[in-house]
Amino acid sequence: MSYSEFIYADALPYPPVEVCRPNPGYAMAILSNIGACNSEMSAVSLYFYNSIVAAEPYAEVAECFHKVSMVEMHHLDIFGRLAYLLGANPRLWDCSSRRPVYWTPGCNQYPCQLEPLLKNAIRGEEEAIAKYRKQTEWIEDPHIIANLNRIILDEEHHIRIFNTLYKKYVIGKGPHDIQGNCKK
Numbered sequence: 001m002s003y004s005e006f007i008y009a010d011a012l013p014y015p016p017v018e019v020c021r022p023n024p025g026y027a028m029a030i031l032s033n034i035g036a037c038n039s040e041m042s043a044v045s046l047y048f049y050n051s052i053v054a055a056e057p058y059a060e061v062a063e064c065f066h067k068v069s070m071v072e073m074h075h076l077d078i079f080g081r082l083a084y085l086l087g088a089n090p091r092l093w094d095c096s097s098r099r100p101v102y103w104t105p106g107c108n109q110y111p112c113q114l115e116p117l118l119k120n121a122i123r124g125e126e127e128a129i130a131k132y133r134k135q136t137e138w139i140e141d142p143h144i145i146a147n148l149n150r151i152i153l154d155e156e157h158h159i160r161i162f163n164t165l166y167k168k169y170v171i172g173k174g175p176h177d178i179q180g181n182c183k184k
Contacts, residue, residue, distance in 0.1 A: 006161055008067045010153035015146040017078055019085045026144060027088035028095050029135050033079040036094035037107035038127050040076035044069050046108045050117055061165055068158050075151050118166045125159045
């Protein structure tokens with residue numbers, strides 16, 4: 001399967017971005033989906049980086065990361081609008097502790113070999129899915145739950161894409177440096 005044949009988001013339409021009423025507790029959870037280390041902002045920035053450093057000689061991998069990053073950016077937008085509707089300021093921050101912690105690119109790992117780069121992406125998607133599933137267990141707003149469940153479908157889809165790339169480029173082929181682009 002070539003990257004041009006991949007579909008980067010699930011076919012199910014996204015539900016409307018709405019909430020039953022403002023809710024500070026739900027807002028804090030949704031803000032963590034925007035600006036915590038395990039967040040959509042981290043995915044967008046990491047996949048942007050991955051798409052650049054993998055471009056030579058892995059154009060297919062780079063293009064996949066670029067297209068997945070656009071889907072993650074859509075998730076970032078959904079969570080930002082949900083947080084705003086819930087009464088929060090949708091900055092790139094996590095407010096789950098006593099004081100806000102702004103998102104930083106230091107949240108990401110930046111592997112310089114193809115295998116850890118793909119494993120890191122898969123792990124990040126799995127962690128996002130686990131986080132969103134936990135949120136669906138205690139959030140009682142059906143609109144938020146519908147959006148979380150829809151986003152989970154995309155994240156599961158991304159895991160399948162990254163696993164396909166892993167099997168194609170890594171299994172049985174040894175370590176793959178990503179050009180000389182990973183300079184410290």
